[in-house]
Amino acid sequence: MRIRFELSDMEAFRVLSEHLSYVKAADELGMSASALTRRIQRLEESLGSELLRRSTRKVQLTLSGERVRDRAVNLLGDMEELFLAVRGEELRAPPVVTIASVLSATRRLLPPGLSAFRQRHPNTIVRVMDCTASEIIDAVRSGEADFGVHYLGTDDPELEFHPVITDHFVLACPLDHVLAQRGSITWRELADEPLITVWKGSGIRMMMDFELAKFDLSIRTGFEVRHAQTAAELAAAGLGVAALPGLTAALYPNLRMVPLNEPRITRVLGTLRHARRKLSRGAAELLSLIDQTNL
Incomplete structure (x- = not known):
């Protein structure tokens, strides 16, 4: 081509x-x-x-633009590093570590490890790619990212998933919504409530539908969006309630998080790396710090 x-x-x-x-x-x-x-x-x-x-x-x-944007940043950065390296040893670009991460992990999982890493390696550039679950797998598999922060395990024998924290699904409600006053709520009680949901092809939605099917439950959709953050934005704007992972809902202080039970659905977030690809010293250290600081 x-x-x-x-x-x-x-x-x-x-x-x-x-x-x-x-x-x-x-x-x-x-x-x-x-x-x-x-x-x-x-x-x-x-x-x-x-x-x-x-x-x-x-x-x-x-x-397509979002995907090209992320790759453009990496491509142009790599070209700049190449030019600097060719021009002379004294101009060599600083080392780079690239993480592909789900957006909801950037506040809870990454900052402690990133802070500790920055103190040890102030000249290393850390690139954080905001990706969907499938994009993270592709980025780690291809080597575009050194490792990922992900919430789905994988059957790919070349990828290793290390669980870090458990995240529970909650009902994200505007503060003035009638359901925001509840101490908890069951999925069955939401049968007639039109929810703000993520699209059926997303990892979060597939996980939710799979667990609810075990109890012969389903959800009613009022608004369907592509990203969990968009669902939270619509809920925060007062357009309804959304069933979301707690880490996503917690990004919005004007949302009340009501625990969802019967069933209690959880997802496990952790780090994802290529089993047969050796990490650079910096990437290996940052991966270890993210794991350790979230124990």
Whole structure:
């Protein structure tokens, strides 16, 4: 496959994905908005996929755009490191450790280990990729990430999962919702409550549906979204209640977390690494610190 775009096109997209504004991105890149538009169009044509949705009011990344953004950051970083290394030993880029992590783990699991690692290795760059469960597996398997922070075990014999903490599902309610006053609630009591749910292809939803099926239970959907964080955002905006892992709901202080019982559904979060790929010294140390600081 021939690559028909330039690195400058990828850099333009990276900057635009940060600002989500053609005017601001063009200003940072030192070019006109029309020139930036041509670069993005050339990149989209080369990749055969729409990366951005444009309207008169805002610019949004598509799903393909989100994936390309994460890879663009890594690609451009790798190229910069290569150029620096070629130019001379004294300009060699600092070491890099890359983690692929579910978003809900970034507040609870990562900070203690990252803090300890930063004190020991202040010059090492730590890249944290916000990914879905399936994207984490792909990133660890391919070597794009040194290791992952994940909530699903895997049957892949090449990947090793090490459990760290247990996360319980809760009902995330706006503070003024009638159910927010409950001490706990059962799934059966939610049979007639239209929930804000994640889509059926997500790991969280499949886990939830699998456990509820054991008790001949199902849920009623009012809003269906792609990411658990979006479900929490809608609940926080007062649009309903959402059944979510507690670590996700805990990111939103204006949500009341009501324990969900009968059944009590849990997920285990832990670290994921490639069994046959040797980690760098820095990656191995950071992996160990994340495990240790969450015991």
